[in-house]
Amino acid sequence: MNAPAIEVSDVCCIFGSQTVLSNVSLHVSAGETVAIVGESGCGKSVTMKVMMQLLRPTSGTLKWFGTDVETLSTDKRQQQRLRLGYLFQGAALFDSLTIYENVAFGMRQTGEQNEQRIRQTVLERLNEVGLSPDIVKKKPSEISGGMQKRVGLARALSLSPDVMFYDEPTTGLDPVNSRRIDDLIHSVRQSRGVTGIIVTHDLRTVQRVADRVVMLYPRYKLNEDAGQIIFDGSLQELAASSDKRVHEYIGDEFDTNLPRNVEVEHRQPLLKST
Amino acid sequence: MTTTVAENPINLLGRGIRNFFCGFGGLVVFMTRMLVSLRRGLPRRHVLVPILYEIGVRSVPVVLVTGAFIGMVLAVQTYTQFKMMHMESRLGAIITMTLVSELGPVLAATMLAGRVGSAMAAELGTMRVTEQVHAISALGADPVSYLVVPRFIACVALIPMLTAIADAVGILSGWLFSWHVLGINPHQYWMYAVQFVTGWDVMAGLIKSVLFGCSIAIVACQQGFHCGAGAEGVGRAATQAFVFSFIAILGMDFLLTVVLNTTYYLIWPQAVSLAIAGVW
Numbered sequence: 001m002n003a004p005a006i007e008v009s010d011v012c013c014i015f016g017s018q019t020v021l022s023n024v025s026l027h028v029s030a031g032e033t034v035a036i037v038g039e040s041g042c043g044k045s046v047t048m049k050v051m052m053q054l055l056r057p058t059s060g061t062l063k064w065f066g067t068d069v070e071t072l073s074t075d076k077r078q079q080q081r082l083r084l085g086y087l088f089q090g091a092a093l094f095d096s097l098t099i100y101e102n103v104a105f106g107m108r109q110t111g112e113q114n115e116q117r118i119r120q121t122v123l124e125r126l127n128e129v130g131l132s133p134d135i136v137k138k139k140p141s142e143i144s145g146g147m148q149k150r151v152g153l154a155r156a157l158s159l160s161p162d163v164m165f166y167d168e169p170t171t172g173l174d175p176v177n178s179r180r181i182d183d184l185i186h187s188v189r190q191s192r193g194v195t196g197i198i199v200t201h202d203l204r205t206v207q208r209v210a211d212r213v214v215m216l217y218p219r220y221k222l223n224e225d226a227g228q229i230i231f232d233g234s235l236q237e238l239a240a241s242s243d244k245r246v247h248e249y250i251g252d253e254f255d256t257n258l259p260r261n262v263e264v265e266h267r268q269p270l271l272k273s274t
Numbered sequence: 275m276t277t278t279v280a281e282n283p284i285n286l287l288g289r290g291i292r293n294f295f296c297g298f299g300g301l302v303v304f305m306t307r308m309l310v311s312l313r314r315g316l317p318r319r320h321v322l323v324p325i326l327y328e329i330g331v332r333s334v335p336v337v338l339v340t341g342a343f344i345g346m347v348l349a350v351q352t353y354t355q356f357k358m359m360h361m362e363s364r365l366g367a368i369i370t371m372t373l374v375s376e377l378g379p380v381l382a383a384t385m386l387a388g389r390v391g392s393a394m395a396a397e398l399g400t401m402r403v404t405e406q407v408h409a410i411s412a413l414g415a416d417p418v419s420y421l422v423v424p425r426f427i428a429c430v431a432l433i434p435m436l437t438a439i440a441d442a443v444g445i446l447s448g449w450l451f452s453w454h455v456l457g458i459n460p461h462q463y464w465m466y467a468v469q470f471v472t473g474w475d476v477m478a479g480l481i482k483s484v485l486f487g488c489s490i491a492i493v494a495c496q497q498g499f500h501c502g503a504g505a506e507g508v509g510r511a512a513t514q515a516f517v518f519s520f521i522a523i524l525g526m527d528f529l530l531t532v533v534l535n536t537t538y539y540l541i542w543p544q545a546v547s548l549a550i551a552g553v554w
Contacts, residue, residue, distance in 0.1 A: 048508035056407045078414055086412040092405040109420075159414070 003007040003066025005030045005163050005195045006051050011060030020046050022219050024228050033196035035210035044217040048165050085161030089168045093140035100136035106159045125154035137188035146177030166198040170205050185209045213238045304496040308422050317424040325424045329390050330432035337436045338384045338443050346451045353456050366463030367470035369448035375475045378441040380527050383486035387519035391494035395515030398498025399508040422490030426491040434480050478534045483536030490520040
């Protein structure tokens, strides 16, 4: 049996006097797309940053592709990290660099010297996310938020990751751009077989791209020994859940049968009309 | 009257001491991390050159203005006192000596802590709050190597040069003011300047400026890297970068002056007797 692509066990995160995560255990198998949902402040983004090792947990273990990250040397860890891509909530493009330099950044840092190859990859990735090569000389501040997200995705995909983390990919975007990002997440998975982990508040994104849903509950609302993950299952199981806290979050209109075909779903209503 | 725990002066003192040592420890850890990254390799040229330009070339006007005014102010302040002792011809010695060994390095470093240090803290702080620092890690690079090491190299290499420029401009402006306004003989100005200022004084000033450059880079980058959330956090990081750099510059100036003077008299013990005898 293959080891999970990403696995966290008994992770606790304490910032100052505040416990943000407590005993969170979660695994993501290769090829699946998992959505992490929950109300604001429950620790979704922190969980994802711990999975990417952008934050070090106070306690607990993290495994990438079956290997405990703490046992890896610094160089090996850096190498393994290149198998993971991250789309940040605000895109996090380097504002002093052009779009071209942003997308080329990862390749240059990994020692790629061939400028021709870098240029070709940059243009391919921009094309993959539906952006024209005309924007390569622009700075991030000169393009819209939706385009910034797509450039962020192109940058993350430039290193051909096996796992993609999406931190609130559609937050702050209009419905058209949200749908575009959902389509991209879907097509990245279809074309590359990339494992996906998505933190989102947008249930339409969950319905359209996720295979499995994990729901976190804020630490301060739970008993001392209660687990923070209150739900872990498929979309159907989520809709059928009898947990009051789950229903409070998803509402009554959760539809598990939204088509996932990129072309078709544009023509379908995303949620049942109320 | 009841005193709450927060108002208790012993608690406040304890918290202050704890915060001081935590802050100092954080600085030491950050510096160690930077030195480890520096050992792994130098930054690439396309990363280093823009930072060298920003820190070095764009600081020249500030340093020129600072140096020029210090030189003239020194001439004005010392002229009256020296004239009372009929020693105004030695103005060149006091201006050059003060600039090269003390005021040049300290004031140039202070100006650069304000211009360069605050800007670095604000830039890195903004990168942190907008997750650009995390993005660097996510793309397989080390943020300390990419962001801190080039800034450290630029500060250490260029702040001594900028100090030398400030010294030179200060000495020249002092000379011009003494000659044209105060009527000092230019030949005597330069003769006493050369006679009293030794190579050691120049070197001591440059050693100070190298260490001031280190402290500005480390303090500013550490503040930027650990800044709080939002615009308020970035603003506070920029202010603290200047304040802590300034305190570090003054503290280090005192310690370095003591150490360098002691070293000087250990190497040349005869200088002590000459100084006591008033010959030198």
